[in-house]
Amino acid sequence: MWTVPKPNYRTGLCTEGEIAVNIGGVRVVLSGDVLKRYPESRLAELLDCSTQNSELISSLCDDFDAGKKEFYFDRDPDAFKCIIDVYYFDEIHIKRGICPICFIKEMEFWKIEQSVLDECCKSYLSEKEEELKEIANKVKVILEDLDVEQCVTRTQRCQKFLWRLMEKPESSLPARVIAIASFLSILVSAVVMCIGTIPELQVADAEGELVEHPTLEAIETTCMLWFTTEFLLRLGSSPNKLRFALSIMNIIDFMAIMPFYVVLSLTHFGSSSMMELVNVQQAVQALRIMRVARIFKLARHSSGLQTLTYALKRSLKELGLLLMYMGVGIFVFSALGYTMEQSHPETLFRSIPQSFWWAIITMTTVGYGDIYPKTTLGKCNAAVSFLCGVIAIALPIHPIINNFVVFYNKQKVLETAAKHEVELMELKSGKQVRRKSKEQLE
Structure with missing residues (x-):
């Protein structure tokens, strides 16, 4: 309920103790007693200043009609309707359709503290500020990708070009081709891993035990060489090696590559009689299970999977x-x-x-x-x-x-x-x- 008289949207002269303001064509008559609740605000300063002091009035408003005692402001009238609520309710709500960032600028113009914003509007404002920060970060990334020519040395330019080629599929056609090739390699590797467990497609080794078909092993080796080359190129061209190493997706990439080389090392050591064959086979079997991690590499090429991860968080x-x-x-x-x-x-x-x-x-x-x-x-x-x-x-x-x-x-x-x-x-x-x-x- 209104505890004090509402602002009057009327024409004509204002009475004693009132002030008339024209905001973008909308004329409002406000009571002086109401404006004095916030003496440091712009409207309260206009109420206290003398009409003879034209310089002070000009610094506070855009124009002034001495005959009507009316102050003109080239501001948003819808935002002002929210601003004057602070004089009547001691709080402000941002109406739907008004940009919260622009509204904060309006509050700064009218010299109203942000502390009078209601809690719901503060959360809405913080959300918009976070969105602006995200947009600024995305713009910064895009501009960094466009500033390849500004690198000082040839090594820096090559590093920047290689980083865009391996990490930014949308930057060029070769980068898109590499991303598609990486995506297909992940799918082929996952399919080979599944097919290799079919007994009918396995072959017997010298000891009579079933192992993967040599053709499937060759395909697996080719895919792993591609993954290794890709990972090393991305690591070498990364502008921040520590951040690259601590990234979750890069850790998954490393975990998908590492078992292949560990299995090769264990197999070599086992054949050289440096380790017991039974222990080698058990270790190889355990490490082969870790090949499942390579399917998570798809998340690096799929925005949908990344969005699902963030949504779950x-x-x-x-x-x-x-x-x-x-x-x-x-x-x-x-x-x-x-x-x-x-x-x-x-x-x-x-x-x-x-x-x-x-x-x-x-x-x-x-x-x-x-x-x-x-x-x-x-x-x-x-x-x-x-x-x-x-x-x-x-x-x-x-x-x-x-x-x-x-x-x-x-x-x-x-x-x-x-x-x-x-x-x-x-x-x-x-x-x-x-x-x-x-x-x-x-």
Whole structure:
């Protein structure tokens, strides 16, 4: 509710103790008592200054009509309607459709502190500021990619060119070809790894044991040589070696390459009788499992997988709630299932920890059937458990999906905004060059 008179949007002269301001064609009459609530604001200064002091008035407003005692401002009237709320409610809300960054500039012009912003608007403002920082970072990356010719030495130019070739598929056609080749190599390597486990395609070695076909091993070796060359070129051309080494995706790349060379070393040492053959075979078998890590290399070439990773990071709270719901349900229903099934002589519920497995596959609606209730109460408990499991899983899913969609759309908008910003900078720089050339000709 309004505790003081509302601002008057009227024509005519203002009475004693009032001030008339014209904001972009919108005339508002404000009470002096209201404006004195914030004596350091621009409007309060206009109220206190004398109409005879034209220099002071000119520094505070764009124009002044002494006859009407009306001050003119070439500002946004919609933003001003939000600004005057501070005099009546001691807080400001940013209306929808107004840019929060521009609104902060309006507040600075009217000399209103940002502390009067409501908490919801402060969070909205911080979100927009983060988006601007992300756009600035993207613009900086784009400009760094365009400034290859500004490198001082030939080595720096070659390093910059090689970095763009290996890391920026959108920079040129050769870079795009390399990215496609890397993507196909990952797929081929993953397919070969799977096909190599088919017994019909394996061959017997000298000891009669089945091993991978030599053709598949040759393909595997070719792919690993490509991965190694690619990784070394990216490492050598990286502008920041430490940051490159600590990157999660680069660690995954290294973990996908390393087992291949360790297996070669162990095989060589084993054949040279430096290690026991049994230990070598066990180590080789364990390291071959690590080849699964190479499938994660696809994330470096897929923006969708990267967006999914970031969305899951932002959904840690929802995922934590899901795990908490499932954990409580698993504990409760496994304990109930164990208790209810003890009366049956052929019970499959030997202990509560063993019942955890039954509760997990029941609540997730998998139901392998290796453990199942045989009593009527146990079956009722199972029915309630999988209904609760469906509800527990369904509740946090929507926020997680929403985070993914919001983050994905946000990244697309930020990338487009960054490209437009670079285009505007290029247009401005082109205009400045043409203007300087004109001045030189004149």
